[in-house]
Amino acid sequence: MDYIPIKDLLCEIGETICRNVHHSLKTQSIDRLSAVHKEGADDTIYQIDKEVEGIIVPMLEQYAEKLGGIVLIAEGIGETEKVVLPTSMTEKEAALQIIMDPIDGTRGIMYDKRPAFFLAGAAPNQPEAGLQDIEVAVMVELPTSRSLFSDTLWAIKRQGAFAYTKNLETENIQEKTIRPSQSDTIYGGFAQIARFFPPGREVLAAVEEAMLEKIFPDAPEGKTIVFEDQYISSGGQLYEILMGHDRFVADIRAALFDKMKKEGKKIGHVCHPYDVCAILIGQEAGVIITDIRGNPLNYPLDTTSPVNWVAYANEKIQQQVEPAFKEALEAYKII
Numbered sequence: 001m002d003y004i005p006i007k008d009l010l011c012e013i014g015e016t017i018c019r020n021v022h023h024s025l026k027t028q029s030i031d032r033l034s035a036v037h038k039e040g041a042d043d044t045i046y047q048i049d050k051e052v053e054g055i056i057v058p059m060l061e062q063y064a065e066k067l068g069g070i071v072l073i074a075e076g077i078g079e080t081e082k083v084v085l086p087t088s089m090t091e092k093e094a095a096l097q098i099i100m101d102p103i104d105g106t107r108g109i110m111y112d113k114r115p116a117f118f119l120a121g122a123a124p125n126q127p128e129a130g131l132q133d134i135e136v137a138v139m140v141e142l143p144t145s146r147s148l149f150s151d152t153l154w155a156i157k158r159q160g161a162f163a164y165t166k167n168l169e170t171e172n173i174q175e176k177t178i179r180p181s182q183s184d185t186i187y188g189g190f191a192q193i194a195r196f197f198p199p200g201r202e203v204l205a206a207v208e209e210a211m212l213e214k215i216f217p218d219a220p221e222g223k224t225i226v227f228e229d230q231y232i233s234s235g236g237q238l239y240e241i242l243m244g245h246d247r248f249v250a251d252i253r254a255a256l257f258d259k260m261k262k263e264g265k266k267i268g269h270v271c272h273p274y275d276v277c278a279i280l281i282g283q284e285a286g287v288i289i290t291d292i293r294g295n296p297l298n299y300p301l302d303t304t305s306p307v308n309w310v311a312y313a314n315e316k317i318q319q320q321v322e323p324a325f326k327e328a329l330e331a332y333k334i335i
Contacts (some may be wrong), residue, residue, distance in 0.1 A: 010098070015152060021048065021103065022168060032047055050076070055102075056072070064086050069086065070084070070097075073097060073099040073301055098120060099277045101274040101275055101277065104117045105232060115144060116142040119137075121301075130300055131299055136154070136156050138278065152165075155281040155284040157284070161178050180242060180243075180287050181241075184316035184317070186248050187219075187225060190247060192226075192228035197268050198268060199265070200257065200267075204253075207252075207332050211327075211328040234251065234276050241282060242281065251307070253269070270306045272302075293335060310322075
């Protein structure tokens with residue numbers, strides 16, 4: 001299959017959503033954009049999310065027949081969060097599955113605090129397709145109202161990862177380099193375990209502390225070992241790794257909450273497959289992305305499965321961090 005037209009279509013959808021969100025931020029109040037539209041199956045749908053839903057299906061519909069039919073998987077889309085296009089086709093007849101998160105990082109962008117990301121991945125339509133079956137991935141930055149620039153990143157399997165920056169006023173495009181950190185240590189860099197929502201933050205912090213103590217037992221007193229950035233967006237976390245800003249990130253909320261649930265405790269919000277549907281870009285750029293046990297990240301293409309994911313900027317970072325990370329997880333009985 002020729003994946004270039006699919007990549008181009010997903011980039012076009014993402015950039016259309018980018019313009020829509022940017023305009024909304026400039027013309028609407030925070031109170032309106034952050035109003036709850038409805039409670040989804042596994043996440044809250046805000047007004048800013050609702051405003052972009054009408055963009056996606058019409059744009060896919062124009063090309064669906066030419067591409068052999070599309071099964072769209074996205075939260076808030078259709079009764080079952082799955083739509084087949086063209087509508088005359090059955091799900092089994094369609095050639096493609098496209099999993100999408102139109103706005104990943106809603107909570108940051110709806111308050112005009114920090115960029116969100118449009119994320120999408122396309123895979124051949126086959127039974128039990130998973131993240132490792134994705135052949136094309138796209139992510140588009142949805143910047144705050146104060147920024148004039150947006151990055152678009154994409155990858156086609158076995159063909160590398162690419163990016164460019166677009167000026168939202170002039171439409172001028174400039175090529176951008178994707179370059180994860182080449183450092184062989186997380187010392188002096190950004191590295192963190194995600195803990196931006198309660199409950200369980202104290203446990204996640206303790207796991208991180210235990211991991212760092214194992215890696216740097218002789219760290220000098222009074223010195224900063226690592227920095228952290230609690231970016232409330234899986235796409236944002238991936239972007240920071242891709243751009244060389246972060247060296248390690250782990251989101252293990254799903255595993256922690258599984259443990260807490262067995263203990264009769266309340267659990268919170270977790271990551272889902274559509275939040276990490278653009279990991280192909282990281283993989284093509286040389287980032288090591290695994291599940292909590294170190295296996296290739298491979299979850300079903302859906303909107304509900306709980307996901308744990310770990311990203312290392314390179315193999316040397318993985319060699320330094322992974323043994324101590326797993327030891328800390330075992331010590332706290334998370335794995």
